[in-house]
Amino acid sequence: MTKLADIKGITKPVLSGLHKLGIHDVQGLLLHMPLRYVDETHISEVRELRMGEQAQVEGEIIHLEVSYKPRKSLIARLSDGTGDIFLRFLNFYPSQIAALKEGTRVRALGEVRHGYFGYEMVHPQTRAVRETTAVKQTLTPVYPTTAGLSQPSIRKWVTWALNNGDVSETLPKETYAKQTPSFQASLQYLHNPPPEANLQAMENRSNLEWRRLAFDELISQQLSMRQHYAKRRELGAPVLKLSTNLIPQLLSTLPFGLTGAQQRVVKEISQDLSRPYPMQRLLQGDVGSGKTIVAMLAALQAIENGYQAAIMAPTEILAEQHYQKMLHWLAPLDIQVAWLSGSQGKKDRTASLAAIASGDARLAIGTHALFQAQVQFNQLGLVVVDEQHRFGVEQRLSLRQKGQSDEVSAPHQLMMSATPIPRTLSMSYFADLDVSVIDELPPGRTPIATKLVSDARRDEIVERVRAACSQGAQAYWVCPLIEESEVLQLQTALDTFEHLQQTFPDLRVGLVHGRMKSAEKQSVMAEFSAGDIQLLVATTVIEVGVDVPNASLMVIEHAERMGLSQLHQLRGRVGRGAAKSACILIYQTPLSETARARLKIIYESSDGFEIAQADLHLRGPGEFLGIRQSGTPMLKIADLERDADLLEQAQAVADELLKRHPVEAQKHLDRWLSRGDELVKV
Known part of the structure; x- marks a missing residue:
């Protein structure tokens, strides 16, 4: 693959600009596609x-x-x-x-x-111009660019690549339908469209040439995912036999039974753990669907087979909650649990590290502190990553590697997400994983009434909170920022806390935010859980996992500035007890079209999958998954909504290519993934 630095005539400023755009070789130039086109082929009087x-x-x-x-x-x-x-x-x-x-x-x-x-x-x-200056014969492409890199310069080097680069076919002819244009013809057409080209189809990316390249890109992504899936199957993993002792013991002590959906996914996970290669499963479940107990049962299967399990959560509040809940569940089983977080005191940390290293602690629960260098496991058999999209690829990989005794074995891995993943996204970015879905809520979960209220009616909301707390319920009041921003002019958690303390002198008001010390946060959350605090002012640090059944009212400030999945997660903090629950979304006017669309969706739907699909449509896959900076290559040409039909075809084609044409498949991968993005999913 010819690198740009090896091409005669490319200056250092141009090279720097192209690198900023993620273009490092000739293939990158060929596949740097126009945003739009300008018609300079006709001169009007x-x-x-x-x-x-x-x-x-x-x-x-x-x-x-x-x-x-x-x-x-x-x-x-x-x-x-x-x-x-x-x-x-x-x-x-x-x-x-x-x-x-x-x-x-x-x-x-x-x-x-x-x-x-x-x-x-x-x-x-x-x-x-001169009177003899010719009129352009093709539409003029306008490319994505960066400071210091002009359109004429990009056009010059794309044209050079079209004339000098490899534009041959990588895949067998039968891969494509008869009317599909060749790779070379598609590139020539899209970089230099004829005057009669349908501009609307070009800019909508719906013509045959665009779809040919989108199909090629989706095939490459599916091939990459399949390869990663196959590579994991080649590794060894502990064979964890089905539990006949610990799991039945735990289930007999629980005050609730598993739902049908929980039983189904427990069976899927249990079967994976009993195989001699690493499980790599994604467990999806809407807010409150009961993923934690499923993770606990998987951990017990590892423990019963003589191995350790580790559960990693993205925030100390969530990790602490997992720790307390599992400590309670495991107390009758006499299983030692270790807690590890970044804010632990030296004495407690040293004790936890020793218990994990010796194997005395069969279960380790914590935050990102679990994958730091000084943490050594005795025999790690299962890694559970909660809210997996909040961790970087390297972080997930480093925890898994702690269980690898050599380069040919690895622990089983279960990743959990409370943000349901739309089908096209699952087929694309999670195609290398096995997926389980808990699509049923436990009985007793009360429906949550969602209200949209303008900031001008704040007094009514204050009275609603007063009434709820005076009747013995508890409430959350969520603010998006901690400190005042002159740009955004948002109501802050600190100001709101002080104001609500003055407004409700007869109530105990608590405050929790991300910059507090861990011990402070845990103390406040413990008091709120115990009912000693009636109203909790918080930032979105409470978005995931917080479970206080007596809290039945959620107020969210500046809801118009939050993402759909975040609003859905926050709303899921209430409705966990028998009392009727409500979520009040305070918004400021005027609303942008996007904000109006978000609020309409969250108001009308409580279905996590429906909300996730809408969120994908509004934000795009990179923002939705939190992977723009994580090492996962994003699609540059294909669009998961527009090209959903091509994605299904690409999935089938990729399987066939790997079976019958592995050499061509690798050549295709080399063309499309030439940037060296090997950390696709770990």
Whole structure:
């Protein structure tokens, strides 16, 4: 693969700009696709122009002046013999004044508007021409770029790549339908579209050439995922036989039974653990569906077979809650549990590390502290990662590697997510995992009434909170920021806490946020859980896992600024007891279209999968999964919603290619994943 640095003529500034765009070789140039196109293939006469149309005109500058009415601007008057049009520049430089001097022949491209003196173009694209200068024969591509890298420069090097790069086919002919254009023809068409090309189809990426490249990209992603899946199957793992002792003992002491969905996923996980290769399973379940007990049963299967289990959570509040809950469950079974967090005192930390290293602690629970270098397990058989998308790829990998005694074995891994993953996303970014879904809530979960309330009606909300707490219930009041931001002007947790303390002198108001010391947070949460605090003011640190059955009211400030999944998670902190529960979303006007759409969805639906699908549509897969910086390669051409039909085809094609055409499959992978993104999913 030819690196850009090896190409004669590419200057250091251009090379730096291309690297910023993620382009490192000739294939990267070929697959750097236009955002949109400009039509410079036709020159319109001024007398033909229509308001609001994009047009290109050519003529002589007959007058140039700097005007101060209605504001300072450079105005050039262009005449083509059929009429005059004004070119207006609000921001301009001396070089532009020189380029537009009277008598210069200019070609201008822009949107026709009605100006002070007649038709005008504001900030048109201009260039000096001669009468013999040819008109472009193809539509002009406009590429994604970065500071210091011009469009002409990108076009120059993309054209070079088209003429010098490898544009041969990588896959067998039968991979594609008969009417599908070749890889080379698709690239030529998309980088240099003919004048008659359907601009709308080009920009919607719905024409055959776009779909050919989207299909190729999806095939490469599926091949990559399949390879990772196969590589894991080649590793060894502890064979953890089905539990006949600990799991039945625990289930007999629980005050609840497992739902049908929980029983189904427990069986799937248990079967995986009994196989001689590492389980790599994603457990999905909506808020409150009971993933924690499923993880506990998996841990017991490992423990009964003489191995240790580790459960890692993204926040100390969630990890602490897991620890307390599991400590309570395991007390009758006489199983030692170790707790490990970044804020532990030295004495407690040393004791936990010793218990984990010796194997006395059969279960270790903690935050990211679990994968630090000084943590040594005696015999780690199972790793459970809660809210897995909140950890980076390297973090998940380092915890798993703690259980690898050599390069050919690994512990089993269970990843959990309370954010349901839409089907297309699961097929794409989690295609290398086995997936279990808890699609049933435990009995007794009360429906949560969701209310949208303008900030102007704050007094009504305050009275609602007073009434709920005076009747023995508890409430959350969630704020998105800790300190005041001059830019966002958001109500802060600190100010809200002080205000609500004054507003409710008869109530005990607590405060918890991410910058508090761990011991402080745990103390406040313990008091809230015990009912000693009636109203808890919090940041989104309580988003995941907090379980206080007596809390039946949730108030969320500035709901318009939060993502759908986050709102759904926060709402799930109530409705865990028998009392009727409500979630009040306070919003500020005016609302943007996106914010209005988010609030409408969260108001109308309580289905986590439906909300997740809408969130994917609004935010895109990178933001949804939290993987923009995690090492997972994002799709550049294909779109999971638009190209869902191609994704299903790519899945089938990838399986067939690996069986029958492994050499071609690898060649295809080399083309599309040439950036060295090996940490696809671990």
